[in-house]
Amino acid sequence: MSFPYLSIIIFLPLMGAIAIALLPRAEPRRVKLIAAFFTLLAFLLSAALFFMFDRSLDGPQFVEQASWIPSINVQYFLGVDGLSLPMLILTTMLGFLAVLVSWRIDRRAREYFAWLLVLETGILGVFCSLDLILFFLFWEVEIIPMYLLISIWGTGRKEYSAMKFVIYTLLGSALMLAGILLLYSHAGTFDMVALAQMGLEPALGSLLATAIFFLLFFGYAVKLPVFPFHTWLPDAHTDAPTAVSLILAGILIKMGGYAMIRVCVSIFPETSQTYAPLLVALAVVSVLYGAAVTLRQRDLKRLIAYSSISHMGYVLLGIFALSQVSMTGATLQMFSHGIITGLLFALVGLVYDKTHVRSIPELGGLARRMPIILVVFSVAGLAALGLPGTSGFAAEFLVFLGSFRSTVVSGIQIYTILGVLGIVITAGYILWMLQRVFYGPPKAQYEGVLDADRLERFTIFSLAAVIMLIGIYPRILTDVIDMGILPIFGGLGL
């Protein structure tokens, strides 16, 4: 076994959490420095992994494999391929930025940062696991930190939202567990690589394959979220503290999309094709419904939250259009949306910190008070609506191109065109929101409001830079993603 890079990356945040918990005197500043140190280390290590990754191989790399529960063949099995590597980097990057975004939190700081780091470990584990039970374990780890982070440090109806999040997630994962175990009882292994290569479906029969597929899919659909399982998301987002919204929108919901490709499509290529028309239609409904509802939001944070539903619709569209280009696009969209929405939530958090107002009608004329925030907000907003030169364009363009030419679903061109319409609505709500919040006559009540300080500028500029970088040179990621999608697409036999 080679050097255990992945274990170290996954457990670095956890070690940080333990260090914070064991700190004899918990001054908030020291806690924050420790949290920043460990998350930065994890980020740097994963960035190093990105450069060490062999772009000519299509299997998992940096593999670690050890028996964990021999009697049921559960392994401690980690590895990253082109699909999971971008997610890994996204997680460590946003994990570090989430710590920076939380710099102002002083209330029960020790607990807050400890839970934030535990959360990061859970998500990193999901993206690196190649054993279904290990994957499920990490999937569940995230629940308790999220529950406490929302319900203690949140705002508004925080306890309700936190419990709603838990119940939705647990219900999804409960059915997913049933699916995983049913799969195991017929395949005899939890090894995701082996399962994908087995070609299980003929042996299972179409009824059983469909049952397992949807048990699993349901768990992921709640997470992504897909209409009509999305109602937990606006509540959780709105009431969560900024950094948690950032993680929730940036990476947590990506677990759903990632798992759909990694588990549903890889292990059940034929069932995926059979039900692709249904799922693509669901995707378009998510896109249009999400966008339409977003248009009506009056709360800045809720607006960004609802926009995630529509953007995740593109991910679903890209995945179940089942073409190589569209799945690459979907993966890129997950990465790009992670950065864009993370940035948008950070900006909303900033605006709220400075003005203590989140209601759009009450805001207005902030352009003069916070020019830097305005500029970055505009960049992020334009990226969200897919302006060329930003990562949003690259990702959505690939999704549309791939799904338009896909041969799996008949009449997918119509769905794609409907999906493109979503962009128009997106442009509508983004621009309208910018106009109402930043332009118009300055309001007297925002007289002494400050712009972003140095730390905040560093956070938002670095995210904006990533958006531009991927927009201008998407190959930096698509090269990697392609290698991850290739074997999965090959399994479809198209």
Next chain:
Amino acid sequence: MNLYLLSPEISLCALALVVILLDLFIGRKWILGVVSVAGLIVPAAFTLALWGVNETSFNGALVVDPFSLFFKLFFLVIAALVLLSSTDYAHKFAGFRGEYYALVLLSAMGMMLMASTRELISIYIALELTSISLYALTGFLKDPKSSEAGLKYLLLGAVASAVLLYGMAMVFGLSGTTHLNEIAASIPAGGLLASPALLMGIVLLVAGFGFKIATVPFQMWVPDVYEGAPTPITAYLSVASKAAGFAVILRVFYEALGPLSLDWGIIFAVLAAITMTLGNVVAIAQTNIKRMLAYSSIAHAGYLMMGLAAVSALDPGTLGPSGPSALVFFLASYALTNLGAFIAIIAISNKIDSDEIADYSGMARRAPLLALALALCLISLIGIPPTAGFVAKIYIFTAAVDYGLIWLVIIAVINAVISAYYYLRVVRVMYLGTPLSEERVPSSWALRAALSFACLGVLFLGVYPWALLRIAETAVSLFP
């Protein structure tokens, strides 16, 4: 007759007698607690010395095999934890400490015998030895609630014993023997495979044992008894007594009634589904933490019975875990988890003198470590990683799915979601509520030691379950 095989039980009985005698002559009663906990090392040492032995004695009535030895050690550990956690509670029955410790030890001895007999009459005697000690312990506080609980437990327990005895009589009447292995042989030989009378006997046995493990519809004693009994005894009842019940069920149903597993498997499957659903749904409405954990323990009896149900469709071709090994591991993880929760509750309620969940408000500020321990145990009861409860659930669900019980697993996973609601409510009150006072919650070193053991065990089994699973697999290897 090899008395050495009985050495753990004999030494434990001697220990109980020593404690009673010491009680007469010693003024400083805390010594009794030390003696009884330290004295447990002797039977534990005998048990470990016997490890690996597989022999019978007393004309086949007593059996020492990996299964019974596993459970003996298990009961000794639980008894030790219960005794340690009692030190903070013993002032409530100051005059009767010696009897209290002795009764706990004697009931542990009864449980050890339950795991180690393979003859119906011995099983019945061992069960009564356990139960009678527990009846007395339940009423030990002598306040109205405790006395009511004791009486209720006694009366309903007597009915259950009668039913059990009746079932045993029917099995004996049809098979002509009380030895489990001979019963098994007589079933195909006597043409009893389709006998309705034997099926009736099985149903009565399920009812009798069902009382001990608190399955629906024999669960009605649980909430009142759990609420009224001294909290350490509640913990004892919820784990040790339940585990002993399951040990006997495994022994009786596998060894004696194995040929009829298709019949009783489905009984357990249906009971499991009803039990876990009822337990979890009713637990939501509870405001008293002991009552809530009582319903939670009913729900867990349901999960545990999945391990019994998973045997019925036994298909020799499949790999994977067997129902019994999953059941044994689940019992161990549940015991540690539930004991941990109850020990934390003992410490907290000692200070605030209340078992109402609302009074736990802000406990994370007043007792950070106790609150953390309780939260960890509740999370393990939900089955969220990285805890023993997570692995236990995965394992028992895997066993059930492997034997084709997917419908039961789907009910079980949905139940786990329901349970999250009421367990997390306690976490929420402790971490989000405002403290009712600023006073810290004290606890003795003995209680802290017991709690640390339980919590570290919960985490350890969640991270490295194979350590115990391996032992569980050997323990049940005698069952097909």
